[in-house]
Amino acid sequence: MSEQLQTDTNAGDDVYEHHGGFPMFTPVKAGPNYADFVESLRRLQDLAVSTHIPDDVVDEAIARIDALSDMLEPHRVPEGKSPAGFNTHLPGRGSLLLLPWQYEKRGADGVRLRGKFRMFHRGGNRAAHGGTIALLFDDLFGMVVHASGHPIARTGYLHVNYRNVTPIETDLVVEGRVDRVDGRKLMCTAELEDLDGNILADCEALMIQLLPGQP
Numbered sequence: 001m002s003e004q005l006q007t008d009t010n011a012g013d014d015v016y017e018h019h020g021g022f023p024m025f026t027p028v029k030a031g032p033n034y035a036d037f038v039e040s041l042r043r044l045q046d047l048a049v050s051t052h053i054p055d056d057v058v059d060e061a062i063a064r065i066d067a068l069s070d071m072l073e074p075h076r077v078p079e080g081k082s083p084a085g086f087n088t089h090l091p092g093r094g095s096l097l098l099l100p101w102q103y104e105k106r107g108a109d110g111v112r113l114r115g116k117f118r119m120f121h122r123g124g125n126r127a128a129h130g131g132t133i134a135l136l137f138d139d140l141f142g143m144v145v146h147a148s149g150h151p152i153a154r155t156g157y158l159h160v161n162y163r164n165v166t167p168i169e170t171d172l173v174v175e176g177r178v179d180r181v182d183g184r185k186l187m188c189t190a191e192l193e194d195l196d197g198n199i200l201a202d203c204e205a206l207m208i209q210l211l212p213g214q215p
């Protein structure tokens with residue numbers, strides 16, 4: 001198993017040339033306080049979309065956020081050199097982009113995550129924005145492909161069926177798997193459910209393995 005894609009499940013293809021033009025990523029371990037850092041940023045995003053603050057407080061917030069950004073700026077690193085996205089024990093693998101969900105299962109037969117859509121994922125009337133649901137599925141399928149031992153594949157299409165309104169700030173589960181393989185084409189399916197087993201959305205995706213050099 002290459003260090004490039006090594007995870008705690010040891011899943012994934014180990015020949016770099018099979019991963020298209022992807023660079024070799026060596027997972028970067030998060031420090032003990034990294035999860036708190038990302039959670040603080042998520043809280044800030046929750047508040048940014050759910051407050052109505054006076055202009056003078058806006059001015060002060062801008063100044064403080066800019067000061068924080070100035071503190072972080074010298075620590076910029078190239079893609080793959082940040083802990084963000086590589087720490088499978090953290091919500092959203094430690095990435096602010098990804099849904100802050102955690103793995104309940106990750107194996108060759110599928111991947112299951114549990115978590116909540118946050119306030120900043122709200123699309124209207126306490127429902128999750130449909131685009132964030134597609135993001136959840138898309139990232140899940142990346143991990144499904146990896147956990148099933150296939151080389152990196154990119155999403156050809158995602159077909160999302162929004163079956164019921166998906167609530168924010170409520171524990172939910174999503175589970176997906178590779179259903180069928182046809183050469184480079186991996187047909188995947190997944191369902192998003194509440195804890196009573198009601199399907200909120202389901203998704204079918206075509207994941208396509210990359211040819212050598214494909215970005």
Ligand SMILES: CCCCCCCCCCCCCCCC(=O)SCCNC(=O)CCNC(=O)[C@H](O)C(C)(C)COP(=O)(O)OP(=O)(O)OC[C@H]1O[C@@H](n2cnc3c(N)ncnc32)[C@H](O)[C@@H]1OP(=O)(O)O
Pocket residue numbers: 005006007027085086087088138142143146152153154155156157183184185206208210211214
């Ligand atoms: C340590 C902790 C954890 C870390 C662990 C990391 C895990 C590992 C992480 C990596 C994670 C990456 C996950 C990325 C997930 C995205 O990248 S999502 C980004 C959105 N997707 C994209 O940007 C893809 C853009 N598209 C492309 O790059 C190119 O279309 C592709 C996918 C490379 C395919 O191009 P191509 O090689 O020219 O293939 P092409 O001949 O067109 O198609 C191949 C076959 O698929 C079919 N096909 C292609 N598109 C479609 C379509 N839309 N509908 C139907 N059929 C289609 C073709 O008809 C053809 O079928 P056959 O004729 O072979 O039967």
